[in-house]
Amino acid sequence: MRLSETNKAWLLLLPAFLFLLLPLYGLLSALWSSLTVNGAFSLSVYQQLMERDAFWGSLFYSLRIAIIATLLSLGFGLVFTRTFTHYLNKTSGKLAAWIPMLFPHFVWGYLVLLLFQQSGFISYMAFQIGIIESREAFPILTNDKNGFGMIITYMGKEIPFVILMLLPIYAQQNSQYHDLVRTLGGNRWHRFKDAEWPWVYPVLLETGVILFSFIFSAYEIPYLLGATFPEMISILTYDWFYAGDWSERPLAFAAMIFTSVIIGIIAWIGFSLMNRKRWLLTKGSR
Amino acid sequence: MQYKPRMKTASFWFLTGSLFLFPVLFLIVKSFTLPWRYQADFHMHFTLRGWSTLLSENQLISATFISLLIGAVVVLLNLIIGLSAGKALAFYQFKGKSIMDTLFLLPLIFPLLAIAMGVHIAMIRLGLADSWIGVVLIHLVPTIPYSIKILRNGYVSLGSAMLEQSTSLGANVRSRFLTIELPLLKPALRSTIFLTFVISLSQYVITAIIGGGNVVTLAMVYFPFLQSASSTVLAAFSIWFALVPILFYLIVEIILCFLPYQSPWRIKT
Amino acid sequence: MTQSSFITLQNASKSFADTVIFKHVQAQLSKGEILSIVGPSGSGKTTLLRCLSGLEPFSAGDFIIDNQNVTKLTANKRPVSLVFQQALLFPHMTILDNVAYGLTFQHVKKKERAKQAQELIDKVGLKGYEKSFPHELSGGQQQRISLARSLAISPDLILLDEPFSSLDPQLRHEMRDWVRKLLKSQQMTAIFVTHDREEAMQMGDRVGVFNDGSFQQIGTPQDVYQRPVNPFVATFFSDCLVLDDHKYVPVSHLFISNNTSNDAHLQLEAIVQNQVFIHGETFYQLWVASMNKRITLPSSLSLHEGANVTVMANAEAVQLFPEDEIKE
Incomplete structure (x- = not known):
């Protein structure tokens, strides 16, 4: 029997759909666990959650760290890629910029610890040169309240990721658009805005959504470099999940559902902006 | 364009050097030197103790093998799912295709912690918790979206006409896949395999939840080390984390050589 | 067959x-x-x-x-x-x-x-x-x-x-x-x-x-x-001036004249648009306003752009499309 083209497509997509069941089930089961108390539907878990100051503190703290780290990674990644496209396109440049991709996040986190903690390498060198007189004089940059250590770790790992996502666009960039804007009298800013931004913007948005969601809810880096107070939401959740008598497990699920909803809203805004832009771009191929 | 190329070259290498290369060099040096004493003068003491302690850690080798096994199975499943879905998204037109693009990105966006906690009970019921199969399954969540994306782009740049040409010359689906698709998708396959493996190797919390401490991957050994081991040993361990994907990559390259129409003595562009 | x-x-x-x-x-x-x-x-x-x-x-x-x-x-x-x-x-x-x-x-x-x-x-x-x-x-x-x-x-x-x-x-x-x-x-x-x-x-x-x-x-x-069988073939493949759904004149039977004549069966007002030279001959591209068509004809006359001319053909030059068209 000869399959129709549409059926063939669905058949090819079948394994991917089967896979999607796993995260879908995970989320729904988490939602279910947060909405039932002793088998009956109830919102009491969320009521409890709202009353926890620790939850709100963690939520806003995580939001802040995630936004700062995402924006800085996107910004530096963008400037780096557009300034150094030529070098990044060569094998040596590519290899150099992608070295951090080789290491897990937590290894990069440990590295930041080695470099930036009070007894770390930078502090040690500053002491040897004579900038500081004792290690106590070195500012606390890891496990600190402001999340400096976490932000710097994420930047170290995510800037290469941003470069990876943006490089294809800059490498295939049609310079004729630049020339066109120039002949029409546009300055540097116009060239960026009209000949570059429309292509970069959708990818930047997509990358931003991925980074934000990841940083907002990742566990490993806060575990290594986070402060004891305030905690990132993932640490709080994990602690609740494994709290001795399991009485706080529903809270852990509720906290994650809450986090998912926030991520969902941000991703939805991001993707709808992105798809509109993409749709326009496909109309005029370059 | 604006400033001198030499300046630009210098600034590129200064930035990549200090941001990306120096940290790695630092780790390497660190793994061969004793921890520094703060109040003493600047000096470095060479030592092999870090590496010898690491390699004599009896969990290390078994954890490396488990990580390689889990990584390999995760990669294989990624290739199966990514190649088929990538092909469908690249070549077929159907309703809801743009929604599908977003749909396949979602596992990357929702908190892995939430998903792992959510499937945990089900995994226990299915007997998959505390087993490496369960860990493989949960590792699919942060990897599949990338694989679909990369392989889809690979198929798009390959183009459907190339495949039709092969069919027109008499190739059936299987031989076309082996002689045309796989060899020409090699760059995309490499990226997929490498990225998938590195991501799988990097998972601590979801491995801990689903594996329940019984599936001891490298990450599961590394975290307790953070509390106990010296910085020299940890630096060596950190480098080990980069060596394992490189080892895996080399194995993959050897396997890729067995694809049809590979002639390593000819350089192609 | x-x-x-x-x-x-x-x-x-x-x-x-x-x-x-x-x-x-x-x-x-x-x-x-x-x-x-x-x-x-x-x-x-x-x-x-x-x-x-x-x-x-x-x-x-x-x-x-x-x-x-x-x-x-x-x-x-x-x-x-x-x-x-x-x-x-x-x-x-x-x-x-x-x-x-x-x-x-x-x-x-x-x-x-x-x-x-x-x-x-x-x-x-x-x-x-x-x-x-x-x-x-x-x-x-x-x-x-x-x-x-x-x-x-x-x-x-x-x-x-x-x-x-x-x-x-x-x-x-x-x-x-x-x-x-x-x-x-x-x-x-x-x-x-x-x-x-x-x-x-x-x-x-x-x-x-x-x-x-x-x-x-x-x-x-x-x-x-x-012998084109219909107006489409006559214009797309052959060089013909299609008069209506049934009649056409091969371009080779058309000629350009500066003035009108009583002998010619067919006479069309046209304006010279431009000239091109192919294989040693001069061709004029003409605009026939009454038929809303452009035709290209060779001529030894020396014509300038914008000149008003007449395109002519004799009665025997007008051909009919075969009645039993293979189309439809």
Whole structure:
């Protein structure tokens, strides 16, 4: 029997759909666990959650760290890629910029610890040169309240990721658009805005959504470099999940559902902006 | 364009050097030197103790093998799912295709912690918790979206006409896949395999939840080390984390050589 | 027609969802014959070719090769091979591997494969390139290898989809002649698709003018050019001034005059738009306002742009389209 083209497509997509069941089930089961108390539907878990100051503190703290780290990674990644496209396109440049991709996040986190903690390498060198007189004089940059250590770790790992996502666009960039804007009298800013931004913007948005969601809810880096107070939401959740008598497990699920909803809203805004832009771009191929 | 190329070259290498290369060099040096004493003068003491302690850690080798096994199975499943879905998204037109693009990105966006906690009970019921199969399954969540994306782009740049040409010359689906698709998708396959493996190797919390401490991957050994081991040993361990994907990559390259129409003595562009 | 032809297409139709691409297409080819299909872009000729090759299924109709119905055979099983617009050589294979590629599916032994492929490479004039990779060849060379690769599987029918369109004009002319000779020397039955009527005339033993999803007329180039059966063929393939749905005048029977005359049967007011020089003759492009048409005519008169002239023809020059048009 000869399959129709549409059926063939669905058949090819079948394994991917089967896979999607796993995260879908995970989320729904988490939602279910947060909405039932002793088998009956109830919102009491969320009521409890709202009353926890620790939850709100963690939520806003995580939001802040995630936004700062995402924006800085996107910004530096963008400037780096557009300034150094030529070098990044060569094998040596590519290899150099992608070295951090080789290491897990937590290894990069440990590295930041080695470099930036009070007894770390930078502090040690500053002491040897004579900038500081004792290690106590070195500012606390890891496990600190402001999340400096976490932000710097994420930047170290995510800037290469941003470069990876943006490089294809800059490498295939049609310079004729630049020339066109120039002949029409546009300055540097116009060239960026009209000949570059429309292509970069959708990818930047997509990358931003991925980074934000990841940083907002990742566990490993806060575990290594986070402060004891305030905690990132993932640490709080994990602690609740494994709290001795399991009485706080529903809270852990509720906290994650809450986090998912926030991520969902941000991703939805991001993707709808992105798809509109993409749709326009496909109309005029370059 | 604006400033001198030499300046630009210098600034590129200064930035990549200090941001990306120096940290790695630092780790390497660190793994061969004793921890520094703060109040003493600047000096470095060479030592092999870090590496010898690491390699004599009896969990290390078994954890490396488990990580390689889990990584390999995760990669294989990624290739199966990514190649088929990538092909469908690249070549077929159907309703809801743009929604599908977003749909396949979602596992990357929702908190892995939430998903792992959510499937945990089900995994226990299915007997998959505390087993490496369960860990493989949960590792699919942060990897599949990338694989679909990369392989889809690979198929798009390959183009459907190339495949039709092969069919027109008499190739059936299987031989076309082996002689045309796989060899020409090699760059995309490499990226997929490498990225998938590195991501799988990097998972601590979801491995801990689903594996329940019984599936001891490298990450599961590394975290307790953070509390106990010296910085020299940890630096060596950190480098080990980069060596394992490189080892895996080399194995993959050897396997890729067995694809049809590979002639390593000819350089192609 | 009593004599059975080598290739027969009966009542072939194709539609996607509710758009009809072509319907009730009929065609017959004898062994070793080359048919050119010429038509404007969007006429459905490329889809017809894809259906013949098996890459797309026909919606209805029968496709018979050498008394065997191949309609149900998939593209890889059909004794038909398709040469695309682009050479589409497999970039990871040597030229020899490329040409031998199709033979691997016919269970030909490796040595024999190499021998046959080498023969074809020699035949297309690229001896010495067998170990090269496609990117080392020029566009024209690549297209020749592509043709050799399709010939290698000894198909019963070879389909060529505007194979010269990506080449520059000079090369295109040389390739036409060369490809025709090669196909003839192999006694290959071929269908050649193009949108260029000159190319169609040059390549085909017969030409089929294709528009609106069906053949408007099939015949020798001379026949179709001199006796178009309907207004579309008359304007698209032939050089005619179509007067109405029933009457036309071949351009060769029209002449330009500065003044009006009582003798001429047909007289049309026209304005000179510009002049071009081809093959040593002067041609004027004229705008006939009353018919809303532009025609190009040779003339020895010296005319300037914007001049008002009269286009004339004698009564016997006016021809009628045959009543029994093959269309509809």
